[in-house]
Amino acid sequence: MEFYDVVVLGAGPAGLAAGLSSYEEGANTLIIEREKYPGGILKQCIHDGFGLVEFKERLTGPEYAERFIKMVRNKKIPILTSTFVTSIKKEEEIFILSVVSKDGIIKVGAKAIILANGCRERTSKQIGIHGTRPSGVMTAGLAQYFVNIMGYLPCKKCIILGSGDIGLIMARRLTLEGAKVLGVYEVKNSPSGLTRNIVQCLNDFSIPLYLSKTITKISGDDRVEGVEICDVDENMKPIKGTEKFIECDGVILSVGLIPENEIAESLNVEIDNATKGPYVDQNFMTKVDGIFSCGNALHVNDLVDYVTESGRLAGKSAAKYASSKYKRALNPIEIPLNKFLYAVPQYIDINSDNNKVVMYLRSRDIVKNVKVIIKSRNEILYEKRYTHLNPPEMERIVFDFNRSSLNDYSIKILMQEG
Amino acid sequence: MEEFTCIICPNGCKIKVEKIEDGFKVEGNICKRGYEFAINEMTNPKRSLCTTVKTSYKDFPRLPVKTDREIPKDMIFKVMEEINKINLTHMVKSNDIIIENVLGTGANIVSTCDMELIFKEE
Numbered sequence A: 001m002e003f004y005d006v007v008v009l010g011a012g013p014a015g016l017a018a019g020l021s022s023y024e025e026g027a028n029t030l031i032i033e034r035e036k037y038p039g040g041i042l043k044q045c046i047h048d049g050f051g052l053v054e055f056k057e058r059l060t061g062p063e064y065a066e067r068f069i070k071m072v073r074n075k076k077i078p079i080l081t082s083t084f085v086t087s088i089k090k091e092e093e094i095f096i097l098s099v100v101s102k103d104g105i106i107k108v109g110a111k112a113i114i115l116a117n118g119c120r121e122r123t124s125k126q127i128g129i130h131g132t133r134p135s136g137v138m139t140a141g142l143a144q145y146f147v148n149i150m151g152y153l154p155c156k157k158c159i160i161l162g163s164g165d166i167g168l169i170m171a172r173r174l175t176l177e178g179a180k181v182l183g184v185y186e187v188k189n190s191p192s193g194l195t196r197n198i199v200q201c202l203n204d205f206s207i208p209l210y211l212s213k214t215i216t217k218i219s220g221d222d223r224v225e226g227v228e229i230c231d232v233d234e235n236m237k238p239i240k241g242t243e244k245f246i247e248c249d250g251v252i253l254s255v256g257l258i259p260e261n262e263i264a265e266s267l268n269v270e271i272d273n274a275t276k277g278p279y280v281d282q283n284f285m286t287k288v289d290g291i292f293s294c295g296n297a298l299h300v301n302d303l304v305d306y307v308t309e310s311g312r313l314a315g316k317s318a319a320k321y322a323s324s325k326y327k328r329a330l331n332p333i334e335i336p337l338n339k340f341l342y343a344v345p346q347y348i349d350i351n352s353d354n355n356k357v358v359m360y361l362r363s364r365d366i367v368k369n370v371k372v373i374i375k376s377r378n379e380i381l382y383e384k385r386y387t388h389l390n391p392p393e394m395e396r397i398v399f400d401f402n403r404s405s406l407n408d409y410s411i412k413i414l415m416q417e418g
Numbered sequence B: 001m002e003e004f005t006c007i008i009c010p011n012g013c014k015i016k017v018e019k020i021e022d023g024f025k026v027e028g029n030i031c032k033r034g035y036e037f038a039i040n041e042m043t044n045p046k047r048s049l050c051t052t053v054k055t056s057y058k059d060f061p062r063l064p065v066k067t068d069r070e071i072p073k074d075m076i077f078k079v080m081e082e083i084n085k086i087n088l089t090h091m092v093k094s095n096d097i098i099i100e101n102v103l104g105t106g107a108n109i110v111s112t113c114d115m116e117l118i119f120k121e122e
């Protein structure tokens, strides 16, 4: 059995950054990727807009990935591709990974594991649409894979359910390739994608966006023939009598992403109900010693630049942990869930010598003129005024804490008017 | 006066532009790039285009490409037609030119993928 200090699961932007920083911190590092090529989901995100924070440039997904693949290859950090991690077990202080590749099943040992295995898309089952399940109903990511990787147009006349960014981007992409996108239907009363994507993906191509509407039925036997659309009330319940039939041969679902956490759960890593990813401390270590999480496996990011940042921080911490294990003392960060959707990290390890916290958070509602305050006991650690906060746009904040003033006191996040 | 949402960065500033005697009055932009964007949007809206071209490699049927500078918005579908005529039969790197000065726009269609780097491990 081969042994490594740190094994990274996934060679998307999170895993590549994690592998690099772990290696640079001196750890013997391996990256494992189930697909044939590294790059993760970026391989199919051929549009531009990536890398503004990281490189101060507007790159396409493949270009952004390429920069990191090059750095990893230059350092000769091994990436095992077409290799799938099926299970991980903790034996004594060592993790044993069962790994399937074309050479069969092998076992790999590691002192620390980084979960950088991304997220998956919600499907129609998870949002409860009735009717038959004909072909032509697919997630936006699958449509993106068909068009951008396979060069195959999966529908000619379609509607998009949900106004998430991937759906908006696919509305433009399908239109460019000659399909007719009849409209984007969103159940909420505000779009969930970024404003710039509404402008450049919908408005530019005169694709209508309908708010407070949803699909109540999909019809067709083998192939989608149409959908029933309904207005919804303020509780997002369909209003009787508003049903309208729309003929189409495709339904693209862009109804959200959730962290991929099957492997995390098999390791008894505790999952945060708010993010659907693991709880972590400021070093991106989950509640199980030696297991780290970053990127979309941790929480769904809207900018890949922050995915890279979290990978880098997780990689550095994992390498440190592998070289000298330490005992943690986790203090929870208290967060009012009526004001925020979530904040990551959820814990502070007050034993850690890292007293700088990089935090990602989202407000629950669209709010104007608020102050976000982070405080411990009576000390204010961070304070910033926002003219507006919007749930689709994640905020990143950085603050320091003083270990001695923190003992036994948790950190609180507050949102105040002002 | 017209209002535009700046698409240069995720801030998405709402920018107001007004034609005045010796130029433009621009309000709402946080940075200089937004200033230029809004004036262009009023006078000659441009977009970059990202798409794919067909290849003859079975394991890699589509190569991602982009315009290396923005093209007039109303040329997008015409440029798509040109791109769809291509069938790539050789390996390319990022920024290799696939179509030079497409339809006289001054923009080249360039690869956004280093095929060799991707294929190396196989």
Ligand SMILES: Cc1cc2nc3c(=O)[nH]c(=O)nc-3n(C[C@H](O)[C@H](O)[C@H](O)COP(=O)(O)OP(=O)(O)OC[C@H]3O[C@@H](n4cnc5c(N)ncnc54)[C@H](O)[C@@H]3O)c2cc1C
Binding pocket: A009, A010, A011, A012, A013, A014, A015, A032, A033, A034, A035, A039, A040, A041, A042, A045, A050, A083, A084, A085, A086, A116, A117, A118, A119, A120, A121, A140, A141, A142, A144, A165, A166, A169, A257, A294, A295, A296, A297, A301, A302, A303, A304, A307
């Ligand atoms: C369809 C889709 C489209 C997106 N479009 C955009 C966009 O346009 N712009 C944007 O900023 N963000 C986009 N995102 C968000 C995007 O996921 C992040 O920007 C970023 O790519 C996440 O990086 P990651 O490394 O966390 O995950 P990923 O890029 O998903 O990488 C995870 C990797 O882990 C591998 N893996 C998973 N399980 C295993 C296993 N058991 N064994 C081995 N390997 C495994 C996967 O194959 C994959 O390569 C999109 C997400 C999706 C799902």
Ligand code: SF4
Binding pocket: B006, B007, B008, B009, B010, B011, B012, B013, B028, B029, B030, B031, B032, B033, B034, B035
């Ligand atoms: S004006 Fe500047 S900050 Fe505002 S969206 Fe445009 S580029 Fe971004």
